């Protein structure tokens with residue numbers, strides 16, 4: 282929610298200013314420094330309009346400057362617009378020098394004021410997004426992988442450790458979770474990075490062609506084989522071979538692949554001369570290979586060969602915090618590619634992204650965001666532009682989110698009460714809420730508000 286704090290001691294101007302803003306901006310109005318700082322702590326407004334001439338120095342600017350300094354110390358990201366008299370350019374310039382983001386000169390002009398305030402909100406929003414995107418916590422150390430969740434950051438750390446080795450790695454996870462991206466990261470961070478990365482999708486090639494695609498063939502080995510051809514394995518020599526959808530590899534070929542993994546030689550179709558090949562093998566699948574083994578559809582010995590290390594990539598909905606940071610990064614990247622830079626998500630879009638089930642994971646997100654970039658009016662992408670159908674499961678997730686929030690809120694209140702010796706005024710100040718709000722919350726969570734009596 283956008284929150285604007287108006288600091289103005291003239292009651293007439295106070296009410297005129299209050300009515301300038303549309304409903305999507307929550308407005309608080311105060312007339313002095315103490316109340317302004319209380320609101321700043323409690324509601325953390327992104328934008329403040331500050332009349333420099335405040336009591337006890339309404340004719341000068343000392344109190345205004347002091348408050349400007351306090352605000353920027355307490356919440357440096359706040360955009361402060363100083364409001365000065367017509368003849369007061371000097372103070373306006375001084376305020377900008379101190380860190381105010383803009384100034385506005387009286388008399389009041391509703392159009393100009395709303396323009397200046399909206400511009401400040403936009404700036405605050407962009408700065409927030411930028412700092413989220415560039416802060417270390419939202420990026421893994423691996424190029425191209427955006428992650429904030431502990432689950433995904435742990436996977437990235439494993440990738441960094443495993444990459445320089447030659448162990449055969451199996452990456453499992455739902456479609457679109459980034460398995461191929463991780464396989465490439467294993468290659469890029471290995472001593473083989475200058476050599477080829479050859480990928481083949483075992484599910485996309487008909488069974489009778491897969492063998493020659495993988496192992497190559499000799500001239501005349503079948504009708505149409507007018508000249509010899511290297512297979513994918515050979516073409517990856519020195520580098521990395523990525524076998525995508527390994528769970529779909531036909532049984533007959535599994536035996537041949539196993540032989541390659543054991544002997545490190547390939548037998549081209551129609552040839553009797555094995556060719557030595559040096560590749561590092563990375564496999565991926567969206568299927569549960571252990572189950573395939575149990576059902577007799579996948580060779581157990583091959584499973585152990587390909588899964589020297591297994592990485593289970595969680596679905597996007599299971600990664601705490603990833604959906605929004607990836608969405609923002611995609612919006613920035615795709616928006617630039619599609620000639621619509623500087624778009625941002627409206628509040629309802631953020632909620633929709635966090636609450637959605639993402640059955641197609643990041644791949645689905647890319648499509649949804651591309652669509653939204655085309656559909657968005659103005660600078661903001663709304664929930665409607667994204668068109669995310671909320672399923673029952675999504676509603677259940679939102680319920681869980683509420684539970685998590687309530688648990689955290691309850692914990693913070695109990696802690697504040699304990700830290701202040703159950704003093705409601707001090708606890709409410711510490712928590713940045715009013716005393717009545719704290720009473721409401723302690724009622725809601727049935728929290729004891731008096732010191733527990735010692736029974737010892």
Ligand SMILES: Nc1ncnc2c1ncn2[C@@H]1O[C@H](COP(=O)(O)OP(=O)(O)OP(=O)(O)O)[C@@H](O)[C@H]1O
Nearest residue numbers: 425426427428455456457458459460461462643644
């Ligand atoms: N964490 C991430 N950060 C940024 N982009 C990502 C991330 N994860 C996936 N992507 C992007 O999402 C798309 C799908 O990823 P990828 O192809 O690696 O998934 P996959 O699990 O191999 O999917 P499939 O099983 O369907 O082959 C790619 O364009 C990839 O760049």
